Amino acid sequence: MTLSAVGSPLEMWGGVECTVNRVGDTFRDQLVLNGHDVRTDDLERFARLGFRTMRVPVLWERVAPSGLEHADWRWSDARLAQARELGIRPIVGLVHHGSGPAGTSLLDPAFPGRLAEFARAVAERYPWVTAYTPVNEPLTTARFSALYGLWYPHVSDSRQFVRALLVQCRASILAMRSIREITPGAALVQTEDLGRTYSTPLLAYQATFDNERRWLTFDLLTGRLTRTDRMWRYMRDQGIDEETLEWFRVNACPPDLLGINHYVTSNRYLDTDRRRYPAHTWGGNGRHRYADVEAVRVLERPASPREVLLEAWQRYHLPLAVTEVHLGCTREEQLRWLGEVWAAAAAARQQGADVRAVTAWSLLGAFDWDSLLTRAAGHYEPGAFDVRGPAPRITALGRMIGDLAHGRATSHPAGQGPGWWERSGRFAHGHGETAPPALRTRVRRVAEAPLIVVTGAGGTLATAFGRVAQLRGLEAQLLSRSSLDVADPASVASALAEHRPWAVVNASGYVRVGDAERHRDICFRENALGAATLARECARLGVALVTFSSDLVFSGTARKPYVESDPACPSTVYGASKVAAEQGVAEAMPAALTIRTSAFFGPWDVHNLLTRALESLRAGGAWEVPDAVVSPTYVPDLVNAALDLLIDGERGIWHLTNAGQLSWLEFVRRGAELAGLQPGRVRVSSSILPHESRGSYTALSSERGMLLPPLENALERYIKARAEKLARAQPFDALTATPAAGA
Incomplete structure (x- = not known):
């Protein structure tokens, strides 16, 4: 698959929030919540917006929850056939913030092999599909599942975190190996959330560590992690043997495209003065106790989307795409954020980065991400469409996405001001009560x-x-x-x-x-x-x-x-x-x-x-x-x-x-x-x-x-x-x- 050619115009891709994650013994399926599971005309809506490439879920937990011998392919058959008919190139995802069907988990040594078996079955059934994301955001999923304990298997331990990450990355490599035995030219589109960590001087060591750890998914897949790297030593300290780490160097599977997911809150700030922050932000590393908060609420200017893209380009020199753009906020802020990320991708291209596309994510909105999917409260964030009526209703964001996808100029009066992440009112926790002069002159x-x-x-x-x-x-x-x-x-x-x-x-x-x-x-x-x-x-x-x-x-x-x-x-x-x-x-x-x-x-x-x-x-x-x-x-x-x-x-x-x-x-x-x-x-x-x-x-x-x-x-x-x-x-x-x- 050609994921857009070098030098071609910046493309607009799309995707539906499709997480199937497990909390306790309960699996929650975003496709059921947003209705995409039962509606048969959603892809026609998306095609009218102008998408020619979309991230499409064929998720292990949905297709084969009881094993491949009982797999139900009907939904995937219909949606992929429809996408093909509409001229939409699918990037097929197999696991999206999940831990596999019941009976396995991110800590299961059998997980990689079982996912590879499922991946082969997908490739055999859809040999014309030429781009895959076997596991979405492995590092992020490992953090939420095995470091913070929010998702199954609900452990909070750095050793288990490393194991969960390695299991997912190994699964990605084995899955692509199986897929390429059927479809030799299949592309790996590897996604990961990417931000930057800042801190008070005392915690500079932790910020430095976090800023090295954020690359682990890509470093493992590209085989660039060596014995001299700090993260190699870190994983060895967490009980990982040399043979396991060496396996990734020998079996490197460099992504054909790096999918960068950067949100307003991806940048973090660490502060030992915890009293300034809500208790739910408190944590620590065994050496210091500190608060971990959104950098945008504290710092005048944390890393921008353009800077994050350029960092990834300078480190890997692999083709890039922004594979998720979404903001759970009011409509004008959604317009402003999409406009900023689109402009950032264009600016990064002008500075030499090979950025192929920007992906409008959560086209049908998202449920309960305000609690990181830990509470089934029904909190809904609209996207390009709002699904709370009898049929999905296009929003101003959807119209903006359509304009960008068709190469048309787009400008809504409400979207012309600075986003909340640029206004002085964003500062919280006793920081930045008055915007500094640099901010006042920079923000319109x-x-x-x-x-x-x-x-x-x-x-x-x-x-x-x-x-x-x-x-x-x-x-x-x-x-x-x-x-x-x-x-x-x-x-x-x-x-x-x-x-x-x-x-x-x-x-x-x-x-x-x-x-x-x-x-x-x-x-x-x-x-x-x-x-x-x-x-x-x-x-x-x-x-x-x-x-x-x-x-x-x-x-x-x-x-x-x-x-x-x-x-x-x-x-x-x-x-x-x-x-x-x-x-x-x-x-x-x-x-x-x-x-x-x-x-x-x-x-x-x-x-x-x-x-x-x-x-x-x-x-x-x-x-x-x-x-x-x-x-x-x-x-x-x-x-x-x-x-x-x-x-x-x-x-x-x-x-x-x-x-x-x-x-x-x-x-x-x-x-x-x-x-x-x-x-x-x-x-x-x-x-x-x-x-x-x-x-x-x-x-x-x-x-x-x-x-x-x-x-x-x-x-x-x-x-x-x-x-x-x-x-x-x-x-x-x-x-x-x-x-x-x-x-």
Whole structure:
């Protein structure tokens, strides 16, 4: 296989996060979690993006968990045949952060031979496949499985770590030997995570050791490790005999291409002053105890992707590719990271490195990597596609990947600022509270980035957008009614002409549900006329728009959560004004995004019902709630998801609430329980009329995709944020806010 020719343009490759790893006796399969296991049209989606080379899993644990005699090839047969038909060249992976089927492990001397048998079977079945990664990231997998004990076989011992690494590297060599007996020209694409370790002066010896150890996968496979090397001596000290190490020199299997996987957090920092860091970062080497943290949170400028690529090139002079690019973060940060890595690969090429491709990884997202796969919490990070709806939905990242794959220029307004790893706000643990001058001059000011205008300044929702936008490095201008009256066409036109935004967030509106029954005209002016007026001007200028509606567009008589296609049937003036707003926006600007949401709660204002209830309970009082079922919505989650959808260019109506529905009584009592207060002092009051709050049942769900975390998770984060404020003896600041819709 030709893994792109020397001198050819930089290619965009792709891959689906496909880990099958074992924790205890439980195997977790990312292909099952992301749905790729059952969907038959994913490869067509990928081909439309422009991929001509992809990393494709034919994993030992999936195909032959009970031995080759019982192998099930149906999934691999179908996917590889489809890839071939679509003109996609597969780089087939056999083990991806796994330890093999039950009955073997990374410490099993029989593991290499058994994997080689499986590899031969794969090659015999698919002789046209000409590129393989028998074992993904052997060093990284050995660290997580046998040094940190996170994955099976769950040991934390340097001797076992070395054995796990050698077993995997031996397995890779034997697997390629078996494959090449069937397909002589088959290429070895060897992947490994690569970063750099930094430290305080006292730990310089450990950083030096780590920076030599990081090359072990490639050094073993290329046969360059000799008796004079420090890592040779290290492995001998761990009980490895000379014959075992010499075997790798005699049976060297140099990769045809080195796959470099570099993440924002791949660079590490070691510090003996552990008190500055969370306890989960603490560790040691038997000589010193220290914290091991992300270097990007401490240092002004840790190694960049370009520098890492050049290091690998200068050491081996073998063809390179970035074989994983993914960032579990907000959408604009994903755009920025991909853009940086793509530019880094291009720059390394200009400096003489033979970099063939950049691989967009986790095309369908990833589950639970925030805990290194140790907890089955369902935490999802979208990728090029978001799989939380009825079908994978392409994101702004996916569109950027497609542009790069087709050689088109790509530039999203949201992706033009510096990434969080370049902004001074990234510093934690007491480091870098003020960005040093070099950093301030090197990083482009966020104020130079394209602008988002947010209406309704002073309200809960607008204030939250301003706060979250700042955290995400998005420049937002909050405008009050005096600067932008949404119901006045001249005011709208003037404000948008002055600020020239790429997007508008309409966070203004009349929010007093009970008062709306007496002030219908005012309510309709602010909610319906204002939204439609803003939509017409945004449509004329080609400016993106997101606006907000309410669960009160529904009557409240249902007994199952309302979804987007359910007919609106408001029972209040406020609800009717929101229906009129939805209709006016849809007519004026079909490309606008209208988000329906429910009762707010959050840590940044004092007006939401839960905060007021907990303050009352904390003061020794009681609290009464209406007899109704709702879908409470955590404001930080709402704002983050709304911004992601805005950046993705979504349109139409979308329900955004935290997953879950419960009565006001259950909700406030659960909050009180988590806060350590007395939930029994919360009770239902029949004196609170439905038109003063909302219908008796206005819970929401979504047929387009539930994008917010579960309500219990949101409540826990809210209580934690509230406790942190109380511990600082600071009352929740009102931020000059007034209650927002649904608050």
